[in-house]
Amino acid sequence: MTSTLPVGEAYPYLRAASTGIRHHTHSLASRAQHTTSSADRVHLDVLHTHLTTLHQLLNQLAEAARPPHPAAGLHLATAHTRLWQAAAAVHDAFHLLPVADETSAETECHPERLPEGPPVLTICQRHLAAGHVIRRKTTPSDLNTPLHGHTTPCSQ
Template sequence: MTTALSPADAHPYLRAATAGIRHHARSLSASAPGPTDRVQLDVLHGHLTALHRLLDQLAETTRPPHPAAGRHLATAHARLWQATAAVHDAFHLLPPAPNSSAETECRPERLPEGPPVLTVCQRHLAAGHAIRRKTTPSDLNTPLHRPTSAS
């Protein structure tokens, strides 16, 4: 016997992840910590790439029965990639931990045997490969809302 899930129970893992991010954002604003560090950006990048995969799957399954909604989800997928790329770039602009002697330059040719700090780069390259299979460079550089001319 199966029972219908209520909308609140339909996606428990996604709701839990969202609650975790909200909690982290509230704790950051309440405690007024120092500047963001690489560890925070690495974790945030992990969340963004997971959300990127989820949005890609939603766009693919929504597009056939609802093309317009699928196109909007595909656009959101591309914009999320832009945010993910910006977080990756910010990660590399932050200084490494004081006791870290690891190389921090993003060098894809050395990633399989590279230092563990570069897992953010491995994740980013995998997500980049996925977005480039479905999106053109011009789509990635297009603003979300194009200005319309007033007639």
């Protein structure tokens, strides 16, 4: 399937997501200059959402590229695995951060108001779904090895 759109217009949702990530990064940087607060669970949940969505996109791109271009498909599959490792690290960090003070009515979690359940379950459900995909396509040793042996003409 060939796109007839100019390259800049071919993936509007991906461009919008990239813009959102840049905005979030700049917002965090300016906030860090004015306060001493560190990362919180909300930021890690949003980041995990981005990582798992990008994980799905890389999976689709790797599958599409593999038959006609095996080497490119291999590189995309490797990126897919590394992105899973990043999502797993963010998920682990999420659970290591302290839970926000839930004594006030504004910050209290009301699972009945959220159709997908409380946020702590949402990140875990998302992570389990992404984990199911990656485990069907890779071995445990692939998931635990660092990036190795991949070169491109621009890195040689």
